Amino acid sequence: MSLTETDQALIDAAIETISKRYRNDWQEVGAALLTRTGQRYVAVNLDAYLGRMAVCAEAVALGQVITQLGEAGIDTIVAVRHPKPHDTDREVRVVSPCGACRELIWDYDRNARVLVPGPDGVEAVGISELLPNKYSRERVL
Numbered sequence: 543m544s545l546t547e548t549d550q551a552l553i554d555a556a557i558e559t560i561s562k563r564y565r566n567d568w569q570e571v572g573a574a575l576l577t578r579t580g581q582r583y584v585a586v587n588l589d590a591y592l593g594r595m596a597v598c599a600e601a602v603a604l605g606q607v608i609t610q611l612g613e614a615g616i617d618t619i620v621a622v623r624h625p626k627p628h629d630t631d632r633e634v635r636v637v638s639p640c641g642a643c644r645e646l647i648w649d650y651d652r653n654a655r656v657l658v659p660g661p662d663g664v665e666a667v668g669i670s671e672l673l674p675n676k677y678s679r680e681r682v683l
């Protein structure tokens with residue numbers, strides 16, 4: 543799937559958010575989520591001294607949606623990573639969601655589009671493509 547203007551606006555919103563809130567080792571990833579009802583939410587990750595308490599930016603964005611709108615679905619979601627101070631590549635770039643976020647995104651909208659880095663730049667893929675054969679009680683025969 544190729545990117546739309548809405549997709550690019552979502553990427554720009556995620557970049558703007560992490561650029562504003564970046565703190566080395568604490569906030570390095572931004573996310574932007576477009577609901578099926580047309581609202582856009584942005585968030586940053588919450589890193590933590592106790593690593594297992596860390597929360598991904600996608601989860602923070604989804605938490606805002608569920609808190610404020612309820613089940614509004616995920617039309618499209620994207621995460622971007624800010625470079626660390628010593629990185630030579632200074633671009634904020636789109637990154638793939640981690641495995642846990644793939645599970646979370648699928649659980650809240652199995653038809654969500656996810657913007658990910660592809661061989662020819664950023665591309666849109668369905669969450670099911672990123673999580674084939676996901677565990678689900680529905681699939682137990």
Ligand SMILES: [Zn+2]
Pocket residue numbers: 598599600639640641642643644
């Ligand atoms: Zn994640």
